[in-house]
Every structure is written in structure tokens, then in C-alpha cells.
Amino acid sequence: MTVEDRIKELRDKLNHHNYMYYVLDKPEISDYEYDMMMRELIELEEKYPQFKTPDSPTQRVGGEPLKEFEPFTHVVPMQSLANAFSEGELRDFDRRVKASVGDVEYVVELKIDGLSVELIYENGFFTVGSTRGDGIIGENVTNNLKTIRSIPLRLKDDLNLIVRGEVFMPKASFEKLNEERELNGESFFANPRNAAAGSLRQLNPKITAKRDLDIFVFNLQRIDGIKLQTHAEALEFLKYQGFKVSPHIKVCKNIDEVIEDINYIRDIRDSLPYETDGAVVKVNDLSKREILGSTAKDPRWAIAFKYPAERQKT
Numbered sequence: 660m661t662v663e664d665r666i667k668e669l670r671d672k673l674n675h676h677n678y679m680y681y682v683l684d685k686p687e688i689s690d691y692e693y694d695m696m697m698r699e700l701i702e703l704e705e706k707y708p709q710f711k712t713p714d715s716p717t718q719r720v721g722g723e724p725l726k727e728f729e730p731f732t733h734v735v736p737m738q739s740l741a742n743a744f745s746e747g748e749l750r751d752f753d754r755r756v757k758a759s760v761g762d763v764e765y766v767v768e769l770k771i772d773g774l775s776v777e778l779i780y781e782n783g784f785f786t787v788g789s790t791r792g793d794g795i796i797g798e799n800v801t802n803n804l805k806t807i808r809s810i811p812l813r814l815k816d817d818l819n820l821i822v823r824g825e826v827f828m829p830k831a832s833f834e835k836l837n838e839e840r841e842l843n844g845e846s847f848f849a850n851p852r853n854a855a856a857g858s859l860r861q862l863n864p865k866i867t868a869k870r871d872l873d874i875f876v877f878n879l880q881r882i883d884g885i886k887l888q889t890h891a892e893a894l895e896f897l898k899y900q901g902f903k904v905s906p907h908i909k910v911c912k913n914i915d916e917v918i919e920d921i922n923y924i925r926d927i928r929d930s931l932p933y934e935t936d937g938a939v940v941k942v943n944d945l946s947k948r949e950i951l952g953s954t955a956k957d958p959r960w961a962i963a964f965k966y967p968a969e970r971q972k973t
């Protein structure tokens with residue numbers, strides 16, 4: 660086996676085990692075995708840098724601290740969602756949708772309480788990641804996003820695509836971080852969303868890397884050369900490409916099933932290991948979304964349902 664073959668073998672094995680551990684939460688080897696392979700790869704890449712590739716796991720925590728973040732104009736504007744606060748408002752939304760495109764299937768997902776990011780992949784490689792900002796221009800936080808182990812550095816296929824996801828900090832990590840900050844005499848983060856935002860917008864990637872951030876990808880914004888019919892199909896496709904996709908995805912035949920699922924989420928959400936700030940209801944058929952289009956601010960094909968507790972949120 661040549662040195663180049665060994666480096667490729669280690670890179671592929673480490674990326675596979677990273678996927679199993681951080682995306683599927685199904686580790687197959689011990690941390691020790693992982694660390695030994697990583698140490699060998701670091702040594703070989705130092706000796707033979709010509710064989711280093713952008714998707715090598717050694718490239719996750721790279722980059723020097725920045726003075727500031729570069730602004731980044733989103734390829735696809737990152738819209739916000741209109742809100743519904745009651746069953747009646749959900750039914751009003753359903754009536755508007757059906758008046759325009761007839762009967763539709765909906766998909767219900769959790770609304771993750773973190774910060775939205777856009778991830779761009781070119782020929783299968785992660786190239787640019789940015790925060791939402793004002794929806795048009797955000798901040799380039801690529802090096803910080805690379806430290807999030809559940810973000811693939813390379814897709815299964817060599818595709819050009821753009822996804823949107825929500826970076827979040829698990830509740831347990833948030834508690835642990837605030838305990839550490841109290842011991843160091845530092846200020847608390849008020850909630851996991853602020854902690855995630857403060858951690859992702861750290862100028863030093865080495866600090867971000869220690870903050871235990873995670874991500875759920877929830878929308879395929881754009882893809883070259885592939886036509887998908889529904890949102891549910893798009894999420895399955897993103898899972899296949901190696902993304903960590905929202906875990907609770909319910910395809911509903913009608914608004915009655917949507918309301919049933921929203922009530923189910925209400926009853927289980929406090930037990931989830933991450934904060935949510937509602938549920939998202941989206942039209943499943945992608946061509947019907949095109950017909951529905953968007954207002955100046957929001958898509959007409961989606962709405963966020965906010966649970967009563969959300970109302971007091973700042």
C-alpha cells in the first residue's frame with residue numbers, strides 16, 4: 660500500500676466513523692481507536708502534505724482567529740416564516756393554500772431554536788457556510804461550521820447544492836457550558852439559542868470547536884441537475900448524501916393530520932435534548948410551492964406554529 664493509499668484509507672475510515680458517531684449516533688469503534696487513526700493521519704499529512712484533501716477530518720479545526728467575519732450574500736435568500744398561534748390560524752393557512760393549488764400534502768417538522776445557516780457544496784465539497792443575517796446578507800463562518808462534526812465536509816456524490824439548516828446547542832451542553840463559565844467568573848448565556856449564536860460567531864474556530872454545536876438540515880435550497888418532486892423526497896436525499904436531517908418529519912394528508920401531529924409535538928417537546936420554538940408546516944409538493952411563491956417576507960407554502968409558551972419569548 661502506498662503512503663497515498665494509506666492516507667486515503669485513514670481519511671475514509673475516520674469520515675465514516677465521524678458520520679456514525681455524530682450523524683447517526685451509532686458509534687462502531689472506541690474513541691481510543693478513532694484517536695489512534697487520527698494521530699496516524701495527522702503525522703502522515705504533515706510528512707506528505709501533497710496528499711492532504713479539503714475533506715480530511717484533520718481540516719475540521721483549522722484556520723487562525725479572524726479579526727471580523729466577511730459579509731456573504733446568500734445565493735438563495737433565507738426567508739423567515741409567518742406564524743400561526745392557533746388551530747384556527749392553521750386552518751386559515753390551509754384554506755389559502757387550497758384556494759391557490761387545490762388539495763395538498765403537508766410535512767410537519769420541529770422548529771429548532773438555534774440559528775439558521777446556509778451551506779454551499781461544490782462538486783461535493785463543503786465550500787462556504789454563512790449565518791442568515793438579514794436574510795440577504797449574512798456572515799461567512801465557514802471555518803467555524805467545519806468544526807461541527809455533523810456537517811459533512813464531502814457529500815456521497817460530487818454535487819453542486821445549497822442547503823439550509825439550524826445550528827443549535829443541546830440542552831445538556833448548554834448547562835455544562837454555563838457551569839464552566841460560572842467557575843471562570845464569566846457571564847452566563849441566557850438560553851441555548853444565544854449560546855449557539857455566540858459560539859458560532861466566535862472569531863477563533865478553536866473555541867467554536869469546544870462548544871459542542873450540532874445542526875439539523877431542513878431544506879434543500881438549490882441543486883444542479885437533479886429534479887425532486889417533494890420536500891420529503893428532498894430530505895431523504897439529503898440524509899443519503901450524509902446530512903443530519905430533522906428527526907421528526909411527518910407527512911400529513913390534510914390539515915387535520917397536521918393539527919394532530921402538532922399536538923403530539925406539544926406533548927413531547929420538553930423531553931427532547933434540544934430546544935424547539937414551535938413546529939413548521941410546509942407544503943410537500945415542490946411544484947405547488949413554486950405556484951404559491953412568496954410574499955415580500957415569507958413563503959406562502961409554509962407557516963410556523965408557535966405554542967402558547969412561545970408567546971412570552973423575546
Ligand SMILES: NC(=O)c1cnc(N)c2cc(Br)sc12
Pocket residue numbers: 738739740768769770771772773775825877905939
Ligand atoms: N424544519 C424547518 O423547516 C425549520 C426548523 N427550524 C427552524 N428554526 C426553521 C426556520 C425556518 Br424559516 S424553517 C425551520
